[in-house]
Amino acid sequence: MMKTGLLRHAAAARLAVAAVRPAQLSSIRASSAVLSASRASSSPLACRPAAPAVLARFYSAASASAAASSSAGSSEPITRFTDLPKLGVSDSLVRSITQGMGYENMTPIQSMTINAALAGKDVVAQAKTGTGKTLAFLTPIVQRILNRLQEEDSNWRRRRPDARDIQAIVVSPTRELAEQISAEAKRLCQGTGVVVQTAVGGTMKRMMLHKARREGCHLLVATPGRLYDLLSDPESGIAAPRLAALVLDEADRMLEVGFAAELEQITELLPSRSEVPRQTLLYSATLPKDVVGIARRYIDPKNFEFVQTVRADETPTHERVPQYIVPCRGFQNIAPAVLEFVRNELVAAKEAAKEENPEALPFKAVVFLPTTAAVLFYTYLFQRIRFHDRRFPRIYDMHSKLTQATRTKNSEAFRNAQSAILFSSDVAARGMDFPNVTHVLQVHLPQDRDIYIHRIGRTGRAGKGGQAYLFVSNIEINTARRRLPGLPIQRCTSIESAEVDVSDGAALPPAFQEIREASSMAPHEVLKNMYTSLLGNSLKGVDVQSIVDELNEMTKHQWGMDEPPAVSRRFLDSLPRGISGLNVMSESHRSPRGVGDRRGGFGDRGFGDRGFGDRGFGGRRDSQPRRFKDDFERMEYMAGQKKDRRGPRAQPTF
DNA sequence: GCGGATT
Known part of the structure; x- marks a missing residue:
């Protein structure tokens, strides 16, 4: 019954999105152009009440990152995990990365996004498969959770665990991926006091809820259906009234038709960003142009970083994989x-x-x-x-x-x-x-x-x-x-x-x-x-x-x-x-359908609205360097570039 | 009859 309700809502949301989008986009464009001048001074944390000590700590991290990015070219960004304390990352977190997980050097995507994410910026990041995107978003998220907990109550470690005060949520398109991210998050949080829980379908909800209530939950890793289920159920004991961060792993997938509508439903159950400032991180190996437009709904156009470790004219596959x-x-x-x-x-x-x-x-x-x-x-x-x-x-x-x-x-x-x-x-x-x-x-x-x-x-x-x-x-x-x-x-x-x-x-x-x-x-x-x-x-x-x-x-x-x-x-x-x-x-x-080890079927799940197949080629080719109204426009263009270059005229290699 | 995603 929950399912039909959600689907009905989802369909309505799709229509609403379709109706609202063009106008909203142009108004965002207009306002971001006006506001871009004040970008440097506006930080989402600036309007958040915080203990002075923590603010100082946060600002030292923020200014370190600002220094690193503003003087890009003259000062090198941090490339070793052992240097993270310079950005305000706690020793226990660094220890679990370097000793527990055995990492020493950062990958480019880690080096290029951890700064901005620690500073509370929204991040849209594209990096090749298998280059450590998970750790790139988990590290700053966990550190920010530690900052927040400390800021509220320096005795937080001794407090009763709570599953109604989730600080960050990571959403994944599949259950196994959610489990994998969760496992990495748990290794990272080892010894920090930050509690990670997993919420995916096909598992026993009651057991998960019991565990979350007993242990508390600071960081929730989930698939969309179960996440919606938990958040929409006031009896679940799971809530995120002061959510500080939302991560979409495989962001382009999550923003596709189908998931996008469900995500819309989920964000409606979260506190509004105007009341509770929320950082959003979007990571994937592929970021098609049409997704970048939808991404605008999730990120702050005035305060975000777009990071590509894949050159625009390059494909996100590895040279070493023939x-x-x-x-x-x-x-x-x-x-x-x-x-x-x-x-x-x-x-x-x-x-x-x-x-x-x-x-x-x-x-x-x-x-x-x-x-x-x-x-x-x-x-x-x-x-x-x-x-x-x-x-x-x-x-x-x-x-x-x-x-x-x-x-x-x-x-x-x-x-x-x-x-x-x-x-x-x-x-x-x-x-x-x-x-x-x-x-x-x-x-x-x-x-x-x-x-x-x-x-x-x-x-x-x-x-x-x-x-x-x-x-x-x-x-x-x-x-x-x-x-x-x-x-x-x-x-x-x-x-x-x-x-x-x-x-x-x-x-x-x-x-x-x-x-x-x-x-x-x-x-x-x-x-x-x-x-x-x-x-x-x-x-x-x-x-x-x-x-x-x-x-x-x-x-x-x-x-x-x-x-x-x-x-x-x-x-x-x-x-x-x-x-x-x-x-x-x-x-x-007609013979009965279905074979093998099946989960019980529950009705028709039409795939007709998925919009499979080739994506259209769009955009323009410029040899002149071009200017962008804002970073968002730049991102749209950069993501689009790849499509342009590999357009229909590309010579087949086989 | 067509990936996946809560009961």
Whole structure:
């Protein structure tokens, strides 16, 4: 019942946002131009009552940061964690970073944002995947929490813990990412007295509430649904009447349609920024231009810092992660090509280990698939293959239809594994830090360029190497070229199974045979769901008739079916007109939907409003340096630049 | 029939 209420509100909020936005934006533009002159003197903390000692402490931090940024070029920003006390960061916090977590030098994003965030500024930050964004926002947030607690009551550590006085909230788009951020926050807060709690769906709410009431809560890490649930429930015992900071991790994702409306609902439950000044931090590896406009609703246009450690003409992928595309003759070649590739890499990793190459790591891969049914299909096939070959690495799967307990278990097991393969939906595409992933494989086209970037960001983290492979059918190549411009993707043609023509009677590569055998053992449900799921919106941008033709080839030549799995008349009607080759059944004997370890379904959750697919190219190209009315306009422009440069005229590299 | 996100 809560759900329908929220959805109704969310829909109303969407409409309201759409109606209000243009006018509001222009008024913000106008006022920020007028107010920009007084920017230097206006600080959100200036109007907040505070004990003099703490103010002095705060201002020393603020002026240190002001000195660092105003004299940019002459004085170096801080680059070592041990120098943080100069900015007013407490010794206990620095100790847990340097001794507890073992960090010494800051990454660029840490060095460039911690100052501003400590000074209470809003921050919009873009930095490559795996470069320490989490610690970059947690460090100043935790220090500011310490300042506030101290400022209110120097005996705060002895006070009864309270879950009704949350100081900061971090919001994440997925549960596992929230858990991961929370784990890092807890390590950071070790020994500081700052209490971290986690609020995500799929877990026992009562237990979480009990824990929060017992231990208190200063910093809450949450996913949007559960956060809304807790804040809207006056009985929960969770409240944030004096919230000082809100962090959106994966900010561009959080501000997309769908999440944006939910976020809107959440902020309505928080104290208004005019009454309780609130710092907002937006961090991501990708910041598309259309999101920057929405970001304006969350940040203070007069007092924020926009930090990009990715040059505007550069893509947010790592040079040290080579990217390849493996064009496959047809759909039936893709799974065999993946298997052949995995087997080759397993051998290569073994060889490298023999040569005692210090850089050599055991094969550890994440394979991203476009649908849940495809994850189940690949998991089934590879588990089957491992059944006959115990030297094959362990197989894990990850998608939202698993119970949360299984999700957590699989995620942890893969994190701790030396060598393993994780088949995953995009639930693990962003933010997840699985150590020592050597390969990211993507099967079929990613929904958009940013998802491609986030997925390959699961490897090449923390200065380590990695490789990225994209397996697509030939019918997807043209869409791939349009969708993935400006990326250094090279063609990989060394995989025999990718190119073999099943119909010409030639001998099939071993991997092809293996997949064929494993498919023949698969439950019909797994195959049928795989078939129909690829006809959904997941391959949007590719000609539907070609998809049907290729799927039918696969059912015949790889799955050994006489006729393709049946689809409903209704489904056929939802496709473009004139599609042929589908096996249409009558409505009356539709088989029950759903397979595997599922969470109970709760009604239809339409995805129609998500607005997937390619984002438009916009903006202008100037060779002249240009001036900006305010930093916000500059940020919009900088974020837009990348789109301009990698525009439709970019030369395909594959 | 199409990532994810509270019961």
